[in-house]
Structures are given as structure tokens and as C-alpha cells.
Amino acid sequence: MREDLLHFIWKYKKIKSSELRTSKKESIEIITPGLHNHLSGPDFFNARIKIDGQEWAGNVEIHIKASDWYLHRHEIDAGYDNVIMHVVWEDDASIFRKDGSEIPTFELQNYIAKDLLSSYQNLFDKRQKTFVNCEKDIAQVDTFLFKNWIERLYFERLEQKSELVLSLLKNSKNDWEQVLFAMLLKNFGLKINGEAFLSLSAALDFSTVRKLQSDVDQLESVLFGMSHLLEDHTILDNYYIQLTKEYTYLKSKFKLDNKGVFKPDFFKLRPPNFPTIRLSQLANLYSLHQNLFDKVINANNCEELYLLFNVSASPYWIDHFTFGKTSKKSTKRVTKKFIDLLIINSIIPLKFCHAKLLGRDINTDIIKIITKISAERNSVISNFIDLKVTPKNAKDSQAILQLYNKYCTKNKCLECAVGSSLLQGNG
Numbered sequence: 104m105r106e107d108l109l110h111f112i113w114k115y116k117k118i119k120s121s122e123l124r125t126s127k128k129e130s131i132e133i134i135t136p137g138l139h140n141h142l143s144g145p146d147f148f149n150a151r152i153k154i155d156g157q158e159w160a161g162n163v164e165i166h167i168k169a170s171d172w173y174l175h176r177h178e179i180d181a182g183y184d185n186v187i188m189h190v191v192w193e194d195d196a197s198i199f200r201k202d203g204s205e206i207p208t209f210e211l212q213n214y215i216a217k218d219l220l221s222s223y224q225n226l227f228d229k230r231q232k233t234f235v236n237c238e239k240d241i242a243q244v245d246t247f248l249f250k251n252w253i254e255r256l257y258f259e260r261l262e263q264k265s266e267l268v269l270s271l272l273k274n275s276k277n278d279w280e281q282v283l284f285a286m287l288l289k290n291f292g293l294k295i296n297g298e299a300f301l302s303l304s305a306a307l308d309f310s311t312v313r314k315l316q317s318d319v320d321q322l323e324s325v326l327f328g329m330s331h332l333l334e335d336h337t338i339l340d341n342y343y344i345q346l347t348k349e350y351t352y353l354k355s356k357f358k359l360d361n362k363g364v365f366k367p368d369f370f371k372l373r374p375p376n377f378p379t380i381r382l383s384q385l386a387n388l389y390s391l392h393q394n395l396f397d398k399v400i401n402a403n404n405c406e407e408l409y410l411l412f413n414v415s416a417s418p419y420w421i422d423h424f425t426f427g428k429t430s431k432k433s434t435k436r437v438t439k440k441f442i443d444l445l446i447i448n449s450i451i452p453l454k455f456c457h458a459k460l461l462g463r464d465i466n467t468d469i470i471k472i473i474t475k476i477s478a479e480r481n482s483v484i485s486n487f488i489d490l491k492v493t494p495k496n497a498k499d500s501q502a503i504l505q506l507y508n509k510y511c512t513k514n515k516c517l518e519c520a521v522g523s524s525l526l527q528g529n530g
Contacts, residue, residue, distance in 0.1 A: 104192050108223055109165050109211060110146060111517040111526065113190055114139055119216045126194045126208045129155040137163055141518075144182050152188055154207055161187035169208055170196040222526055226516055234486050235511040237521055242491040244521050252520035256502035257473070258466070259509075264452040265459075272456070274305075279457065280396045281309040286449040287388075291381040293444075295372055299365040300381075303329055306364045311357050312389060319390035319417060324349035326382045329359060331366040332426070340427040342419045374424040380435050383416035388437075399450055400457060403468065405475045408450060412442045443476045447497055473498040483507050 112118065113136050123131035130153075137150030145162035152159050162185050166172060169191045177183040178201065186206055189198050194210040226236050235241070267289075268282060275281035285304035292300030307329055315322040327333050328350030333343070353359065367378035374380070391414060392398060402408045416435035424430050451469055458465040476497035478484065484494060487503050494500040506519065516522030 104167055105227075106165060106167055107515070107517045109167070109190065109192060110139065111523065112211060112215060112219075113147065113163065113165060115523075115527065117216070117219055117526075118211075118214045120214050123209065123214060125154065125188075126210055129207060131188075131207075131209060134158070145186055150187065154188070159187040161185040163188050163190055165190045167192050168196075169194045169198055172196070172198045219526060226522065226525065227514065234490070235507070236514065236516055237525060238490050240525055241521055244524055248520055248524055253499055253502040253506075254470075255520075256505040257498045260501050260505035261452060261455055261469075263505075264448065265456045268452050268456040275309075278309060279453075280313075280394075283396045283399060283449070283453060284309050284312060284389075286453055287385060287445065290445055290449045291385050292367065292378070293372075293376060293381075295370075295376075296367040296378050296381075299330070299367040299378075302363060302365045303361075306361055307359070311359070314357075315353070316389050316393060319386050320346070321349055321353060322390060323383055323386040323417060325353055325357075325359065326386055327379070328354060329361040329364055330378065330382065331361065331364065332379065332382075335426070338427040343426045369425070374430070375435065375438075377424050379423075379425055380416050380420055383420055384414055384435065384437050387414045387417060388412065400454060402450075405446065405472055408446055408472075409439060409442055412437055412445060443497065446472065446476060447479075447501065470498065473501070479504075 116133060116136060118133075123133070125131060132153035134151035134153060135149075137147030140146055140148050146165045147163040150161065150163045152163075162183075164172070164177065164183060164186050166175075166189070169189060171191075172178065172189065173196070177186075178199070181201075184200060186200075189206045189208045191208060191210055192212050194208050198206045198208060200206060225231060232238055268286065271282045271285050272279070275285075281304075285301060288300040288304045289297045292298070303326070307325065311325070312322065315325060324333070324346040327346055333347045333350055338344075369377055389395065392411065395411075398411055399408070402411060414437055420435045422429050422432045451473060454465065455469060474496045478494035478496055478500040480500075483504060484500050487494075487507075492503065494503055506521075510516070510519040510522075517526070
């Protein structure tokens, strides 16, 4: 037996009998089960229950065994003084408040329908699944319910992404340009170099970037130099030597320190994603656009953002991917697909947080942007498509990733609208 099932049963009153009694044989009438609390404190707030005809208002605590009350030391916690009922699977101990009064106990195991328990056990039967618990039934979930759940999951994921934005804002003393710079660096680095590029943003104050924006070569030299990419003295390439000289001068002038910056990796990356290419593209982006943050905030659709981020690496990189080694000529332009990733992971979280701190609701605007972007493709999304759950756009794919990472992999099925709906018709 798991406690989440007991929460589910109590929350939705999935109890087979209307003649309920406490362990002391007192009659019970559940007027309202209360508000489910996912934080610290009692499991349900503001419940209303009649016990032997007397109406009580207060909180409800749920445990597998009644003795868990003492195991969790609730008897010394003032936050549990207002518990009016202890709901348990097994009543193995009498429970008392700090003032010595006994808390009524409701033992659930005699009031649960067998088909509900069977459905729950089947849901969590690992022998029956290859991917997620509900894989056999998810395609049958009500379309309207699933659509609403997907939208809620998307904003839940957006709130999660916002944590980094708010942390960066605090560290930068509310400099939104610095926050945007850090977010873009992290996402220009993608998964492999995201943390390395983020460490660069922590070591390079945006005030320095502002001073170098008008000269792309100087800005590139600082980004490369701070990232430990100008430390190979065997490279005799003229461009490399010039950048090294420029960085040496600027490092002294601005008192730059890259000791805390992680060197980015080239391993397992396709050449277009090499840190050399991505840092040059970023330098050119900032060289083209003063006050980039304002332009991002004022962009109301994907087309404006595509134009804003339509930049290429410097001419040197037309026939290079790394310093000193020529390659087949190709313009190293930021692709639409890459800009989509920037919009998903940098721009929208930034716009969302900025509006929220100003007390503005731009959720409708965000939905208009994210639904214009194609759904992402990866192994998780592919597995859901095999289950006939097909994302129509990036909002859907982001929501599915949230579903998988925060619910499916953690067996939080009864906190999920899908798992909950699969059990709602039982018991």
C-alpha cells in the first residue's frame, strides 16, 4: 500500500460505503475532504467532517499506519494541533493531541472497492510496462482532459525554467541584459557546453560586453579567451594570433579573471555546434544589436525573433570549425531550428518572468509564440508518439517532457491527470 493512493481515495471520496465509522464506532459524514496540501504540514487543509453528528472544521492527516504519527513526531509539532481526523490504512495505535485529547481515526482498508485496488496495482505493475505505467491506456484518456493537462504541464515547466532566470536576476542585481546574456550563453552551449558557457557569464560582467559590442573582434577575443580557447601556443594562424594579442590587452584593461570558467568541450558535438562557432555567432549577435533585451521583450511573434537572431559567425569561420584548421566553405549561420531552441529555453522563460514581476499576464502571448514552433523530436517524444500521444507543436512536446520527467519517472501517477482519470471510474 502507498500513501498516495490513500490521498487519492480521500480527495475524491472513492469510498464504497456511505455508512462510515471511526475506529471507536462513531459515525462519519465527509462534508468536504479539504484542500490537498503538497507542502509541509497536514495533508488536507480546511476539511469539514461530521463525527457522531457533531460538525468539525480543521485538517486531516493521512498515514499507512496510525503509529506513523509518532514516527514522524507530529505529536510535538504545533502545526498538527488542528487535525480533526487521522485517516489510515491500518489503525495500530491511538493518537493524541498535545492537550491529551484523542484524534478520531478512520481506517480505510474496510471501505475501499476491490476493483479500485486492482486497477491501482495494475497501473504500477512493472511487468506490464516497457515505458510508462499507463502506456496501455493513455490514448483512451478524455481528449478535453488531456488537452487541459498538457497546457498546465507546459506552464509548470515554464515555472521550473523560471527558477534559473530569477536566480540570475538576483545575482546580477536586477540587470536584465546580464540575465539575457547568461541565458543565451547557456543555450548557445546546448546540453554539452551549457554549464561551461554559463560559468563564462558568471565571470564576465555585462558592463564589459557593453563596452566591446561595437567591435566584434574584441568581443570574440574576450569570449574565446575567457573560455580558455586561446591557450594553444602551437597555433600559428594569423587570426588566432591577433585574437590572442587582443585578449591579452583587454584582460589587463578590464581586469578579467577566467579561473572559474570551465573550458568547453568539442567531443561528441557536430562541427556546427562547436563552441568556437557558437561563441562567434553570439559575439556577432551582440555586435549587431544594442539593447538586445528590449528588442526581445518587444518581439511579439516568432517571425520577429527569427529576424533578430538571424546572424552568422565571423568570416574566418566560413572555412574553419576550429582554429588553424581549414574546412569546406560554409556560412555558419544560426539555423531556424536552433533559434527555436533559443525561443523555447531562453526567450520565453525570460519574457514570462519579466511580465510576472511587473504584474502582467502574457500567457496568451506566450501560447501564440510556442504553438508556432514545431514539436521537438527525441527518444522520449518518440516513445509517446508510439503510444498515440502526438505533440502538435513545441508547447505539447515541452509538456510531454515535463510529464515524463516529473511524473512518469517518479511514479507520481495519482498527481497526474492521466493516472487520476484512469482510477476515477473505479471504486
